[in-house]
Amino acid sequence: MEDAEVGSLLHHFVAIDGDKGENGIVSYAITAGNTNGFFTLEEKTGLLFLSAPLDYETQRLHPLTVRAVDHGLPQLSSTQTLTVEVGDVNDQPPVFSQSVYNASVAENRDPGEPVVRVSATDKDSDGSTSMCL
Ligand SMILES: [Ca+2]
Ligand SMILES: [Ca+2]
Ligand SMILES: [Ca+2]
Numbered sequence: 001m002e003d004a005e006v007g008s009l010l011h012h013f014v015a016i017d018g019d020k021g022e023n024g025i026v027s028y029a030i031t032a033g034n035t036n037g038f039f040t041l042e043e044k045t046g047l048l049f050l051s052a053p054l055d056y057e058t059q060r061l062h063p064l065t066v067r068a069v070d071h072g073l074p075q076l077s078s079t080q081t082l083t084v085e086v087g088d089v090n091d092q093p094p095v096f097s098q099s100v101y102n103a104s105v106a107e108n109r110d111p112g113e114p115v116v117r118v119s120a121t122d123k124d125s126d127g128s129t130s131m132c133l
Pocket of ligand 1: 017018019023024025070072076
C-alpha cells in the first residue's frame, strides 16, 4: 500500500547455495529498478525494506532486479526479478475542474431544474464524483 511506513519489511529473498564455506555464502544486491532509492536490500540477509514513501498516483509498479552472488572463486550469481505493486489508498481529495462557476438563473425557472453542473475529480483510483446543483 502507498501508506506503508518507511522501514517496513517488504520481501525476503532467499537463494539456496549448496556449496560449503565461502562458496556457499550469498550476498544480495538490487541491480536494476531502484533508481529513486525507494528500497533497501540487506546485503547479507536478503531482506528488502521500504526506504522512501511510495505514491500510487506517481508510480504504481516498481520492477526490481536482485542479484544473489556467492563468495566463491570464481563468484557465481543468479538474478531474480520482483515487481512491487503499490496499492491505492484514499489520500487524494476531490478537486473541482473549475475554481469559479458562474450560474445565472431566470426568475421563471422551475424549481428543481439544474442550474449548473459542477464536477470534481479525485486522483484516487475509483474516485470520480459529479453532482447537479
Ligand atoms: Ca556457490
Ligand atoms: Ca498518493
Ligand atoms: Ca491514492
